[in-house]
Amino acid sequence: MISPKKYAKAAKVSPNGFKTTNEFFNYVFKDEEMIWMGQNTNHLHDHSEIAEAMIDCINEGNYCKYPPPEGFPELKELVVRDLGLGDGFEALITAGGTESLYLCMNDILEPEDNAITCDPGYLIIDNFASRFACSVISIPIYSRECGYKLTPELVLENMDRNTHMVSLIDPLNPLGSSYTKDEIKAFADIANDHDIYLLHDITYRDFAMDHHLAADYAPEKTVTVYSFSKIYGMAGLRIGAIVATSDLIESIKSIVINDLGTNVISQAGAIAALRSKNRWVDRIRNTTFRNQKIIKDAVDEVDGAFIPVYPSSGNMMAIDIHKTGVDPLDLADYLLKRKIFVRQGAYTSRAFGDRYIRLSFSIPREQVEIFAENFVDVMEFLRPSN
Template identity: 40%
Template sequence: MTTSADRNRHFDRLVNTEGLKWLGQNTNHYPVDPSVREAMVRCLDKEEFHAYAPPLGLEALRAGIVADLGLPGMEAMVTDGAVSGLYHVCHTFCRPGDRFITTDPTWAWPMSFARAAGAEVIQLPIYGDEYGFRLDPQRLREVVDERTRVIYIVDPNNPIGSTQTEAEIAEIAEIARSVDAYLIHDCTYRDFAFDHHFAALHYPEKTITTWSFSKWLGFAGLRVGALVAAPDVIETLAAAPPNNLGSSILAQRGALAGLEAKSRWFPGILENQRGNQRLVKEAFDALSGFRIPVFPSNGNFLVVETVGAGVRPEALCAVMARHGIMIRQGSYHTKTFGDRFIKVSVSVPTEWVEAFCRLLPEAVEEARGINEDIALF
């Protein structure tokens, strides 16, 4: 049995592997705008880190987040990455006997947080042509009841890359209101989407929008995200947060500069990652048996089905790792459908993607010969 220490050693090896090509964690590895780095250097030079940051975040950053998302009347609470905010929401609002409803696939950690708070987790499958790779609101309507405390949707979905339509979001919001449930709308990947719609515009009183600076700005290691909700919901969350002494002042200064530079810097990032998506698709199209079910993706990643090619996802991940390329196996995201696919992240330098594509035919053949169990995280 693998342990948390095994998992930590695995990621410690990754972080300390010089030259590793990160095509597995949806992290953004493009250089930041110079103004972002300059803001953080100024923070270090002034040694601002001796003081605690405001508990809800720098006021300028809070306002900038709400403005960037276009959610007037809402308030932002800056968190130690979006995952810290999700932990806080689940532990604040989930109680023993409650129901927490989400999709399959979804992001796994909020399910763990809800279970730890005593809630029952219900997953609605969305992977497959029969589901259209997204949540049909009618299927959600059939499972909600008076015990439903939280509905959690990742939109765009990680790992699929699909998005809900505006009509679907409006109906999901109406369903949440009908049972007085909190609706967590995880919008981590919205900046990469071709089209995206906020549930908070339809159900402002109990929708909690989560957002991250890890993906679009590339701040994964700096840990800064946000919860955005109605003022009374933020007031409830502010009563007993995991960190009541404020998130990293260094990360917040950089995030604020990132918002200010976003309009001139991010369009190039978006164009490059979409170009990388096309390179990956072309590489798999040249091989037999592979399928990319959602293309183009509304995230900075692609799901690639491997079953038709007779390749186990874990085996292909292991071969790529031997060559210094990290990709993700489907079982990280879903136990039900994880044996069908790998995930390839593309908000990375194009030369990393080109290296992956060059290696792919050889790696596929090598992976076909691997049958032993492989421990991946």
């Protein structure tokens, strides 16, 4: 038997009634009545020119050919232009933001390095960093005192001579917290002054009312992770990018595994999405933002429950139910029985996962209203009797 690698992912706990997580996700995927609030996906796009571009790609038979290995030049240019970055920056097209994260850490981190992340956060980042660095310092940030986010002060307190990378998820999955311009500048100063890299994951950037790029202030020390999964509604198509200076991109290219290129159909959709973005982005952003109020009103009805970060700068939020006595896993299970898919907190936090559920809301308003009604009802049912 092959021994597990030291960095193997911890086995995920399957929801009640399912043998494996794969069986569970197949179940929720196949159920067309399921209200999908568990994976931060975006269900607000119409059958638009994005879909039409992919259908045309299929009808023309272009999927029979390999694409350029680094991505179609038009798509690379559109990504950089979308971020407003100038000359000297380049995009490398990847099979999603997760592959981008892996490639960045593989290229930048050495065995003697440590990396700084935060808890709560996107735990796969910690897993990837542990494969290439000596250690991962996961800083607890589930606190009003730090604004439920990693701060420059916390980084300075926890870094040492071996720190080589700081991960900034901005806006932060699962809480929806984000950074001011001054905070981003402070992180950039740390990177420049201490010769470390900022891994700036901006997957949820377009849902934020205000957002700032670390690459504007520390261009030589920032790798920006870009995804088409969320605002573009293309999660199942697995396409993203890494954006950095040409020197950094050239280095990352040297460890690429997928050297035959990223899915042709996905790239066709991504090009159409970027070309058409100004025609639909405000509608999706505004609908997503308004949906938060429906959830907030429902949470306010439940004694002991609260939203740590409101309004969220992303398309997701956490609902803290710790003081109610209700287990987040039980809540997620009961909502699933009512065809509402949310995630219990352990998916995004080792230290605080027993306190909250995480849910996304870039879905039709009517579905958010169904969640709100059921959340109040199920919480009353599950609350322990005094």
